[in-house]
Amino acid sequence: xxxxxxxxxNFNITCPKCEHSCLYDLRLxxxxxxxxxxxxxxxxxxxxxxxxxxxxNPLCNYDIELKGYIYEYPExxxxxxxxxxxx
Numbered sequence: 001x002x003x004x005x006x007x008x009x010n011f012n013i014t015c016p017k018c019e020h021s022c023l024y025d026l027r028l029x030x031x032x033x034x035x036x037x038x039x040x041x042x043x044x045x046x047x048x049x050x051x052x053x054x055x056x057n058p059l060c061n062y063d064i065e066l067k068g069y070i071y072e073y074p075e076x077x078x079x080x081x082x083x084x085x086x087x
Contacts, residue, residue: 003072009081020057044073
């Protein structure tokens with residue numbers, strides 16, 4: 001793994017329970033490397049993450065599970081980040 005952790009990244013997250021939407025600054029400490037894609041002579045890495053946040057709506061406070069991916073290209077640079085699932 002070449003991407004240095006922890007990673008701080010902002011995501012706009014909607015609570016699956018109350019649908020309250022808010023910006024969260026996630027600190028990702030553990031990443032699982034999934035693939036190494038060769039693009040010409042450079043490498044692109046894909047990492048999976050699992051994180052948890054609490055809904056910021058004081059009437060809800062639901063524990064939200066977040067799953068997603070971080071893409072690294074070039075080395076030690078986040079190309080993109082996406083959340084693929086919220087529960």
